[in-house]
Amino acid sequence: MNHQSLHKPGFVQETGLPILEPLLDPVIRTLATEQQSKLHDWVGSYGSPLNMVFPHTIGINHARLAGVLDAHAVKSKIFYAAKVNKSHSLVAEAVQCGLGVDVSSRFELRDALDAGCAGGDICASGPAKGDTFHHELIAVNALISIDSAEELEDLLALLTDELSGTKARILLRFRPASNKHSRFGIPHEQLHACLQVVAQNTDRLAFEGFHFHLGGYRADNRVEALIELSDWIMVAREYGLRVEMLDIGGGLPIRYLDAGTYADFIDVQTSSHYRNGKVPGSYYPYGGPNEADDWLDQFLSATGPSSKSVAQYLKDEGITLALEPGRSLVDQSAITVFRIARTKRQPDGSFVLFVEGSSFSACETWFASEFLIDPILVPAASSTREQDGSVRAYIAGHSCLEEDVITNRLLPFPFQPLAGDLLVYANTAGYQMDLLENEFHRVPMPRRVSISADLATVQPDDHKGASR
Numbered sequence: 514m515n516h517q518s519l520h521k522p523g524f525v526q527e528t529g530l531p532i533l534e535p536l537l538d539p540v541i542r543t544l545a546t547e548q549q550s551k552l553h554d555w556v557g558s559y560g561s562p563l564n565m566v567f568p569h570t571i572g573i574n575h576a577r578l579a580g581v582l583d584a585h586a587v588k589s590k591i592f593y594a595a596k597v598n599k600s601h602s603l604v605a606e607a608v609q610c611g612l613g614v615d616v617s618s619r620f621e622l623r624d625a626l627d628a629g630c631a632g633g634d635i636c637a638s639g640p641a642k643g644d645t646f647h648h649e650l651i652a653v654n655a656l657i658s659i660d661s662a663e664e665l666e667d668l669l670a671l672l673t674d675e676l677s678g679t680k681a682r683i684l685l686r687f688r689p690a691s692n693k694h695s696r697f698g699i700p701h702e703q704l705h706a707c708l709q710v711v712a713q714n715t716d717r718l719a720f721e722g723f724h725f726h727l728g729g730y731r732a733d734n735r736v737e738a739l740i741e742l743s744d745w746i747m748v749a750r751e752y753g754l755r756v757e758m759l760d761i762g763g764g765l766p767i768r769y770l771d772a773g774t775y776a777d778f779i780d781v782q783t784s785s786h787y788r789n790g791k792v793p794g795s796y797y798p799y800g801g802p803n804e805a806d807d808w809l810d811q812f813l814s815a816t817g818p819s820s821k822s823v824a825q826y827l828k829d830e831g832i833t834l835a836l837e838p839g840r841s842l843v844d845q846s847a848i849t850v851f852r853i854a855r856t857k858r859q860p861d862g863s864f865v866l867f868v869e870g871s872s873f874s875a876c877e878t879w880f881a882s883e884f885l886i887d888p889i890l891v892p893a894a895s896s897t898r899e900q901d902g903s904v905r906a907y908i909a910g911h912s913c914l915e916e917d918v919i920t921n922r923l924l925p926f927p928f929q930p931l932a933g934d935l936l937v938y939a940n941t942a943g944y945q946m947d948l949l950e951n952e953f954h955r956v957p958m959p960r961r962v963s964i965s966a967d968l969a970t971v972q973p974d975d976h977k978g979a980s981r
């Protein structure tokens with residue numbers, strides 16, 4: 514564990530509000546605490562909010578997963594789920610680390626190829642892949658996860674007409690019983706027929722195995738799904754098909770703050786801690802009991818099919834375990850820095866901090882939830898202020914939407930933040946910083962820059978905009 518908290522967990526006494534210190538990668542910690550002038554310089558050059566990406570973190574996250582896979586001696590293949598963040602430099606780093614890429618659009622496919630990923634190391638998931646996407650995937654020999662009987666039909670038609678003489682590498686995506694209300698994957702009822710179709714068309718389809726991806730962050734429902742699938746692996750073999758790969762998707766959890774601090778917070782928080790008087794109904798498990806490596810170890814150690822451990826089962830069956838981690842490969846991979854544009858005192862003595870930027874760049878409130886770590890306050894170098902007198906404040910975007918609130922949670926600050934100060938949100942790479950970003954009010958898209966691990970080089974890493 515090399516993340517470090519800035520302070521001990523606790524409360525800012527005068528405000529009565531709990532502190533939720535983010536865990537920080539050591540490089541990011543150095544930037545946020547010892548090299549704050551760099552942050553001001555970069556926001557000065559690139560504007561606010563500024564999305565800063567730290568590609569070195571991918572290698573750290575990969576190494577932790579690889580350590581568990583090695584310890585269990587299972588054959589494995591990791592595909593980086595590119596949808597988690599639009600940064601090209603993160604895809605490029607994943608490819609540098611020897612990972613494949615999981616793509617869900619033609620544009621993600623092209624980004625992966627531009628990053629130097631071999632077509633054969635690309636896996637395509639997604640429920641609505643059309644002919645054009647299939648074409649491009651087959652052209653580079655990518656692995657296609659078939660989401661439905663209908664997709665299988667369409668793919669076969671394509672391989673019969675326009676692409677006759679070509680073979681497509683496929684997985685069948687399975688819909689486990691625990692997910693029976695999901696629209697993704699092939700339900701039990703149709704799997705038999707699909708396997709039969711695959712077995713009848715081995716001249717056009719190179720079947721490699723099965724895939725699933727579950728919502729939520731528990732390891733045990735992945736074990737259950739694998740146990741269900743083990744029966745289908747036998748059915749596939751009865752059809753003469755070889756099952757080489759089992760792809761269990763993503764959903765490996767990460768931790769944004771100390772687990773004890775998080776648990777205490779969940780216990781003590783009340784509606785008075787929120788400016789709108791509402792405790793959100795659900796959150797990502799920000800300080801959950803497991804991180805991705807613990808999760809993977811639990812999965813592989815659990816009792817799987819035939820009362821063997823999952824790891825032993827995979828080894829005995831000669832099956833490669835594939836993973837498609839998104840969020841867990843970009844743990845600590847970005848921070849988002851907002852500059853405060855204006856502060857406004859409220860009748861109850863608390864403050865609103867209006868930032869340059871909007872909640873589309875820190876988007877949990879749009880999902881009726883909250884990002885449960887505190888931003889780090891980096892005062893403007895030139896300003897002088899009284900160090901005493903803590904304040905409560907919430908953070909709003911610059912737009913005219915009442916809903917444009919970055920955090921409804923009242924945050925404790927040791928002194929009053931002022932215009933020109935920076936607020937640094939840690940760990941925003943995973944579905945946080947750029948999922949909903951847009952040009953509302955005609956404000957240009959936030960910039961993204963890629964920062965080297967020695968903090969010496971900054972490179973623009975903006976999305977180029979894809980041509981159709």
Ligand SMILES: *Cc1c(COP(=O)(O)O)cnc(C)c1O
Pocket residue numbers: 594596597615638639726762763764765837838839840841
């Ligand atoms: C989104 C997605 C992933 C990545 O999920 P994370 O929770 O980010 O790890 C992997 N596979 C599929 C099929 C997905 O849709």
